[in-house]
Amino acid sequence: MSNYVPTIGLEIHAELKTRTKMFCDSKNDPDEKRPNVNICPVCLAHPGTLPVVNREAVKHVLRVGAALGGKLADYTEFDRKNYFYPDLPKGYQLSQYEYPLVSGGELNNVALTRVHLEEDTASSLHDDATGATLIDYNRAGVPLMELVTEPVITSAKQAGDFARELQLLLRYLGASEANMEKGEMRVEANVSVRFDKSQIPNPKSQTNHKSQTNSNDQNSKLGTKVEIKNLNSFRAMERAVAYEIKRQTELLERGESVVQETRGWDDAKQKTFTQRMKEGSADYRYFPDPDLPSLKLSEMPDFAPEELRRAMPELPWVRRGRYTKLGVKTEDAALFTSDSRYGDFFDIVSAEFEGGKLTALAANYLANDVVRIIRDIEEREAKYRPEIPISTRSFKEIIHMVGDKEISSRVAKDLLLRAVTDARSPREIAIEEGILGAVSQEDISAIVDTVLEQNRGVAEDYRAGKAAALQYLVGQGMKAAKGAADPEALREAIQKRLS
Ligand code: ADP
Ligand code: MG
Numbered sequence: 001m002s003n004y005v006p007t008i009g010l011e012i013h014a015e016l017k018t019r020t021k022m023f024c025d026s027k028n029d030p031d032e033k034r035p036n037v038n039i040c041p042v043c044l045a046h047p048g049t050l051p052v053v054n055r056e057a058v059k060h061v062l063r064v065g066a067a068l069g070g071k072l073a074d075y076t077e078f079d080r081k082n083y084f085y086p087d088l089p090k091g092y093q094l095s096q097y098e099y100p101l102v103s104g105g106e107l108n109n110v111a112l113t114r115v116h117l118e119e120d121t122a123s124s125l126h127d128d129a130t131g132a133t134l135i136d137y138n139r140a141g142v143p144l145m146e147l148v149t150e151p152v153i154t155s156a157k158q159a160g161d162f163a164r165e166l167q168l169l170l171r172y173l174g175a176s177e178a179n180m181e182k183g184e185m186r187v188e189a190n191v192s193v194r195f196d197k198s199q200i201p202n203p204k205s206q207t208n209h210k211s212q213t214n215s216n217d218q219n220s221k222l223g224t225k226v227e228i229k230n231l232n233s234f235r236a237m238e239r240a241v242a243y244e245i246k247r248q249t250e251l252l253e254r255g256e257s258v259v260q261e262t263r264g265w266d267d268a269k270q271k272t273f274t275q276r277m278k279e280g281s282a283d284y285r286y287f288p289d290p291d292l293p294s295l296k297l298s299e300m301p302d303f304a305p306e307e308l309r310r311a312m313p314e315l316p317w318v319r320r321g322r323y324t325k326l327g328v329k330t331e332d333a334a335l336f337t338s339d340s341r342y343g344d345f346f347d348i349v350s351a352e353f354e355g356g357k358l359t360a361l362a363a364n365y366l367a368n369d370v371v372r373i374i375r376d377i378e379e380r381e382a383k384y385r386p387e388i389p390i391s392t393r394s395f396k397e398i399i400h401m402v403g404d405k406e407i408s409s410r411v412a413k414d415l416l417l418r419a420v421t422d423a424r425s426p427r428e429i430a431i432e433e434g435i436l437g438a439v440s441q442e443d444i445s446a447i448v449d450t451v452l453e454q455n456r457g458v459a460e461d462y463r464a465g466k467a468a469a470l471q472y473l474v475g476q477g478m479k480a481a482k483g484a485a486d487p488e489a490l491r492e493a494i495q496k497r498l499s
Pocket of ligand 1: 007148151152191192222225
């Protein structure tokens with residue numbers, strides 16, 4: 001067992017979904033392929049131009065903060081973070097320093113430091129043919145949210161889960177598409193490894209490491225951190241973090257030390273590599289932007305925390321919990337929560353089953369058989385995210401038939417497949433193909449006779465205006481028909497007889 005324990009802190013940027021950019025009315029369109037079309041004098045930093053705060057972006061960040069249980073600022077301002085780089089036309093980035101929009105909060109039990117709002121830089125494109133670097137200013141000034149966690153994550157998997165949950169939240173809130181592959185969400189992982197004296201059985205050795213912990217600063221107990229950049233997927237991120245933990249642990253075990261630096265992730269080599277050494281902490285000379293007003297958020301009614309909380313959609317973890325409470329398996333609940341096609345379908349279907357055993361049955365068929373049908377379509381037709389090609393009505397009918405033991409699960413799977421292309425209802429298919437016995441009009445007449453004969457009281461109730469009694473009688477009729485009758489036809493026949 002290793003005496004070295006890893007610590008990870010994440011810094012995550014997300015491009016916000018707004019109509020216009022952060023401080024001007026140039027379009028914010030991440031899908032624009034032509035370079036330098038969504039630009040204006042403000043985001044190109046022409047002298048004499050003035051920025052204006054985008055309310056939509058402020059609201060997105062506050063909503064994220066409210067969802068994460070953070071403290072929403074009642075006062076905020078934007079600061080200039082000064083540095084030179086060709087993708088930064090103003091020579092400073094508008095960001096937030098002393099007064100972030102959100103402080104604290106947590107996600108997946110990971111404590112958050114802050115969430116603030118800033119602007120994105122332009123994108124640099126390296127042209128291999130000419131060796132030149134080209135700059136596309138479409139992205140310059142796009143609203144960017146930055147979320148910073150405390151250094152409390154302890155594994156690559158936990159870091160991945162955190163980032164995935166944040167992505168889901170941003171999508172639920174409509175704050176960002178948060179696609180890692182498109183750079184709409186960018187994760188930087190800070191990784192350190194420290195010697196853990198509590199893992200040493202001999203209590204005497206504790207004094208040997210006293211010197212490491214004699215500072216009041218919490219962070220001084222942590223090891224030297226390395227920051228990893230260019231992580232373009234969750235997978236890359238988890239691998240890079242795992243690689244870095246191993247690399248640092250091995251260095252320390254050999255008695256060497258970790259150098260504080262920024263490292264990149266080489267996906268081909270599956271290794272991190274030195275990008276640049278960290279020179280102390282860069283002096284960005286932050287100061288409040290004199291061209292922008294500070295915002296007294298407490299005086300702005302549509303940013304009131306209670307208002308934001310009231311207008312919150314069902315959050316991913318709440319939805320997941322709702323499903324597991326209904327008896328849905330953990331991994332299926334996760335699927336229904338992360339993919340709205342399945343989640344919305346399941347919500348419609350399960351509403352009828354009211355948490356009974358059919359709910360779990362429906363979840364199973366949806367998460368296994370319907371998922372397989374969708375995967376087949378994706379492969380066969382090379383379609384991206386096809387809709388579920390079965391109506392909730394047909395699906396429910398099949399679940400009812402399985403639940404009532406009218407059909408076997410093998411037949412149910414077959415009917416599900418048939419429902420994709422066959423316009424008939426699953427029950428019709430089953431009857432017409434002789435899987436279920438057909439029931440004639442005369443049979444229905446006879447069944448209605450028997451049911452009314454045996455349930456006189458209920459029939460009276462229905463006549464007296466108790467609508468629910470009808471459903472009971474139809475149910476009795478279906479039972480008598482061994483499930484093979486058309487419930488609509490039964491209902492009509494009973495209604496007619498009792499009217
Ligand atoms: P810096 O001043 O270098 O930007 P911060 O204290 O602002 O460092 O932290 C930046 C990120 O690094 C945060 O996500 C934080 O949780 C993480 N972090 C800080 N110290 C460590 C450490 N020793 N090990 C791992 N992560 C750390
Ligand atoms: Mg920092």
